[in-house]
Amino acid sequence: MSTDSIRDRILDATVDVLRRHGPAKTGVVDVARALDMSHSNVYKHFASKSALFDAVAERWLANVMAPLSKITADKKTPAPKRLKAWVRTLAEIKRKKVLDDPELFAVYRSITENAHTVVAAHVKHMHDELAEILRDGVREGAWRVSDPNKTAALILNATSRFHHPAMVALHGAETDLKQMDALSDLLIAGLQS
Amino acid sequence: MSTDSIRDRILDATVDVLRRHGPAKTGVVDVARALDMSHSNVYKHFASKSALFDAVAERWLANVMAPLSKITADKKTPAPKRLKAWVRTLAEIKRKKVLDDPELFAVYRSITENAHTVVAAHVKHMHDELAEILRDGVREGAWRVSDPNKTAALILNATSRFHHPAMVALHGAETDLKQMDALSDLLIAGLQS
Missing domain, CATH: 1.10.10.60 (Homeodomain-like)
Known part of the structure; x- marks a missing residue:
């Protein structure tokens, strides 16, 4: 093997x-x-036990990232459309995970709470991908963003209701993905103005 | 007495x-x-014990609302400025509460988790105030909002990183209120476009 x-x-x-x-x-x-x-x-x-748990968290988070990274890499699609799809996909994945198997979600949540280095790397990865899409949008003339890193952090925060594990665990069942889309539209309109 | x-x-x-x-x-x-x-x-x-706990939660949440309601009622100030101040004040109150006395914050958090009716009334109250500011802004010609109730819910969700008890408990210490302001600016720019 x-x-x-x-x-x-x-x-x-x-x-x-x-x-x-x-x-x-x-x-x-x-x-x-x-x-x-x-x-x-x-x-x-x-x-060690903590290396084992970190690896569990890492594999789980890698599965979350895979479809997002595809969207980030798809340079043929305009940046605003990719930004919206990226955030929507992230929200969908998290919502599905908590609804399909809340017990398993709770297991992963308790593991990630202690896997600080792994989670920090994951957050940085999400952040870097959003910043890349934002820079692509600047190049396309879709919006003016003076600091893509700051704006990426801002968008992650603004959408955390839909993807942060604590919020998904509390409110995942009531999540309305149409509202997620409306929020993306509002944020994108803000970036464009 | x-x-x-x-x-x-x-x-x-x-x-x-x-x-x-x-x-x-x-x-x-x-x-x-x-x-x-x-x-x-x-x-x-x-x-009953639960009536007592509900009253504890109610008083705590009324204290959170008081300064917000003042901002909502201040019709002389333009709506965009009030919207920004309202969200900022909410974030400041929550951040201060968790930083000044995290233990007391945890007590109130555990109480509000079970005071469903009281919390629902509080969320409705926040929601109604935001919708009022949004309608004022429409009257002033500051922005076009077709459904102030939906947009109020959207703004509450978009800013939940800064005021939801679960998020404040986890990330309150790292909260950057400048980022809160930048998020308000982006949301307001979106509403205006």
Whole structure:
């Protein structure tokens, strides 16, 4: 078996154990037992419980980013359309995750709360992609943005009701994606003026 | 002593007891004991523990609203300026509350989480005030807003990073009120276009 698929199997088992016992009662030994593997074998791939949990968070967040990065890279589509699609897709992914399996969402949420470095890298990644779309829009003449980094942070904040895990956990079920679109339209109109 | 000041004394004592023992271990009897009062006397003013907790939440939220309502009522100031001041003031109040006394903020947060009717009335109140400012702006010719109620909801959502209790509890310390102002400017520019 390739190293990648062993890693993935360990991460899958970790999520299962987390789901049953919660983060406090989940350790490398429990994951090894669930896989019928020696714990020294698990340690070969993950040096500690926190490295294991970080890897769980990282894989989860990478799955969130993949469709967003496609939108960012699609340079043939005008920037305003991409900005709207990017934010909408992010909101859709988060809403779907919490509605489809709230228990699993809670597991990932509790893991990401402690994976500060992983989450910071994820936020920076989202931020950089939005800044890239904003710079593309400036080049296209769609809007004037003097500081794409500041504006990217502002747009992430303005839309956090629709994608921040704390807000999605509280209000995900009531999320109205039409309102998300209306908010994007308003923000884009603001950028254009 | 007037009924109002007895009510206030009971609510103050409730907050003290909540702070020490948390909502699960705070009952009417504990509050009465803290006040050296018979519990039947407390029950004269509050029919149940949940009525008492609701009243705590209501008073807290009324304090948040008071300065906002002043801004809403100040019809001499142009609507865009009032909209910006209203949102900024809301963000400032919440930020101050969590930074000055995070423990007390946590007490109120846990109380409001269960005071659904009180919180719904508060959200409606905020919403109605924003809609009023938006309608004033339409009359002044500052912007075109086809549905002030929908737009009010949208602005509350767009600024929730700065005032929603869950977000303030998580990120209140890092809140940059300049970014709040920049967001208001962007939203107002969007409304004007």
